[in-house]
Amino acid sequence: MRIRYLGTAAAEGWPALFCQCEACRKAASLGGKNIRTRAQAVIDEKILMDFGPDTYLHMLQQGLDLPSIQTVLITHSHQDHCYPHELLLRGEPYAHGDLGVLTVYGCAEVKAKYDEAAGQNDSSNFEQVVRFEEVHEFMPFETAEGYLVTPLLARHNPQEKCLIYLVEKDGKTIFYGHDSGIYPEETWEYLTGKKIDLVSFDCTNVLHPDGNYHMGIPAALQARERFISIGICSEQTQYVISHFSHNGILMHDEIKAVGDRENLLTAWDGFYVDI
Ligand SMILES: [Zn+2]
Ligand SMILES: [Zn+2]
Ligand SMILES: [Zn+2]
Incomplete structure (x- = not known):
């Protein structure tokens, strides 16, 4: 399995949309890996993790084959992860071709946001090319591509049942933990x-x-220690x-220096890992 990080910033991006702070100015002037778009990842170029406002940018700049994607797992309704209005453009006359569903x-909560967007649909075939399925924590399901997905509870916005996901295929497992604090006991x-095999913190x-x-x-x-102590992660993980x-202030190389010392891989837009 391959996980490819298309965007690696929090909600406001980095440099942030309207920010004049030192960390944003510095990132803009250094460029390269310091430019971070809103968080999104793709597993095996098939399973899209979240659908935020930079999805189109990821298609343009990172070769994401968006028309071929059949599965999107949305973690929660915050705007950097869930921008369903853009899905309306999968219908005619905005998109042509044999797209499938x-x-x-x-x-x-994500469904409510999706329904609100779908209420503005004016294309002739939207329901044939996009569908929504509500999922629940700890209830695994299989995607069209044969991946086993289990939604887990995150520790994030208490007003919503924010999810994080386990994605399994061919004996390998990815734990996708965005957005979340240290996970709830359940x-x-x-x-x-x-x-x-891979934890994305x-x-x-x-x-x-x-x-x-x-x-x-x-x-x-702290979370890694617990993963290891209860035997969920091994030395190969x-x-x-x-x-x-941007409120974290450190530039990419500075984060990476700390990450390298702690055996954490520091993602950047375009970074990928094979497991
Ligand atoms: Zn976020
Ligand atoms: Zn800033
Ligand atoms: Zn969030």
Whole structure:
């Protein structure tokens, strides 16, 4: 399996849309891996993780073959992860071709946002090319491509049942943990007995220790210790950090220096890992 990171920033991007802070100015002038678009990833070029406002940009700049994607897993309704209005453009006359059906999976709050967008549909065949399926924590399902997906509970916006996902195929498992603080007990309990090959940690807070709504490196290390102590992760498991905020201040090379010391792979837009 391959996970490719298309975007690695938190909600506001980095440089942030309207920000004049030093970390944004510095990122803009250094360029390269310091330019981070809103978080999104793709597994095996088939399973799209989240559908935020930079999806189109990822198609243009990172060779994402968007028309061929049949499965989108949405974690929660925050705007950097869920921008369903753009899905209307999969219908005629906005998109032509033999597209098949794109299935969008998400929780009840994501469904509400999807339904609101779908209410504005003016294309003739939207229902034939996009469908929504509501999913629930700890209830696995299989995608059209044969991936086994299990939604897990995140620790994030308490007003919503924010999800994170386990994605399994051919004996390999990816744990996609954006957005979340250190996971709730129900999630740890569910994970007991599983084997995970790659963990993608939320790293919004960068060096800050808080792990209640998002995580940073200290919380990721704490979570990793627990993964290892209950035998879910082995010495072969790889750990990625992503979803960075400009409020974390450090530039890519500085984050990477800390990550390298701690055996955490620091994602950037275009970064990928094979497991
Ligand atoms: Zn986010
Ligand atoms: Zn800023
Ligand atoms: Zn969020």
